[in-house]
Amino acid sequence: MADKVNTKRDRLVVDRDPCIWMTAGVVPYKWCDMNYDCMNCPFDKGMGRKMARESNLEGVSGTWRDVFKKLPAEKRYCRHMLSRFVTYKICTNAFMCHKCQFDQMIEDSMHVTDPSPVRNEELVEGFRYPKFYYFHRGHGYAMVEYGGRIRVGMDDFSACLVGIADRVDVPGLGERVRAGETGWAVTREGNHADMLSPMEGVVTAVNYRAVKEPALLNQSPYEQGWLYMLEPVGLRTGLKNLLYGEEVSGWVRSEVGRLRRIMSAHLGPTASAGGMPGRDLYDALREVGWDRLTGEFLLHA
Numbered sequence: 001m002a003d004k005v006n007t008k009r010d011r012l013v014v015d016r017d018p019c020i021w022m023t024a025g026v027v028p029y030k031w032c033d034m035n036y037d038c039m040n041c042p043f044d045k046g047m048g049r050k051m052a053r054e055s056n057l058e059g060v061s062g063t064w065r066d067v068f069k070k071l072p073a074e075k076r077y078c079r080h081m082l083s084r085f086v087t088y089k090i091c092t093n094a095f096m097c098h099k100c101q102f103d104q105m106i107e108d109s110m111h112v113t114d115p116s117p118v119r120n121e122e123l124v125e126g127f128r129y130p131k132f133y134y135f136h137r138g139h140g141y142a143m144v145e146y147g148g149r150i151r152v153g154m155d156d157f158s159a160c161l162v163g164i165a166d167r168v169d170v171p172g173l174g175e176r177v178r179a180g181e182t183g184w185a186v187t188r189e190g191n192h193a194d195m196l197s198p199m200e201g202v203v204t205a206v207n208y209r210a211v212k213e214p215a216l217l218n219q220s221p222y223e224q225g226w227l228y229m230l231e232p233v234g235l236r237t238g239l240k241n242l243l244y245g246e247e248v249s250g251w252v253r254s255e256v257g258r259l260r261r262i263m264s265a266h267l268g269p270t271a272s273a274g275g276m277p278g279r280d281l282y283d284a285l286r287e288v289g290w291d292r293l294t295g296e297f298l299l300h301a
Contacts, residue, residue, distance in 0.1 A: 068095075134239055152197065161282065165214040
């Protein structure tokens with residue numbers, strides 16, 4: 001029977017991907033828990049320093065680079081191959097990714113594409129929730145990308161709550177955002193609402209198409225309507241503070257229950273009967289008011 005995954009940290013390594021240093025045979029046992037974000041991995045940095053000091057490996061004399069060249073190909077797989085991002089690539093740089101032109105090319109390329117269509121998702125009270133995303137209680141999501149980067153956007157509930165926005169304001173490249181503080185803002189018909197960033201980090205990419213076409217936030221929040229990418233600060237710690245897996249469905253049902261009670265109080269007891277009134281809740285619930293709706297669920301000031 002497969003081991004049960006108990007913590008959010010474990011969920012990052014559910015596929016049991018081997019650390020590059022384990023693959024090389026330098027350490028006997030080490031699973032990657034950073035989604036191959038070697039550049040920011042304390043273990044990788046420590047191993048790099050260690051191998052720079054040591055002159056041999058398993059009795060083979062020479063520098064680490066000399067030893068590395070003598071390892072068989074299957075012990076020198078590039079991290080991009082181990083992550084299945086590329087089909088085949090052998091490292092020629094002694095795992096010094098920060099000095100590798102191929103590594104830089106891959107890093108640059110991964111910022112410009114939208115995620116693949118979501119296939120593994122659950123409908124909760126009619127709203128889409130991908131199973132392997134993390135969610136903030138202010139209705140932003142964090143998706144862990146290859147390399148440990150975080151793709152950020154609005155969840156389906158908030159996308160429907162706001163409806164068709166006229167404008168979305170996102171942080172610029174290089175800006176630092178903090179978890180639980182304003183990460184972006186949406187505007188509709190002169191009404192403004194800040195939304196909270198689910199994670200802390202530095203913005204490394206922005207979805208300018210969504211900025212130009214804010215309707216994408218409502219039409220495709222998890223695919224074409226994502227907002228920005230983060231180089232996270234404290235990946236594992238940040239994810240522990242978010243909702244994941246079975247926690248998500250219970251939370252969404254509670255949120256929809258609160259919305260139904262607000263609808264009943266403002267519009268009468270029959271207003272909340274049946275399903276939600278389409279993908280533009282604000283338009284259908286104008287009597288409730290923008291400030292009440294967004295303040296209640298998006299947790300902005």
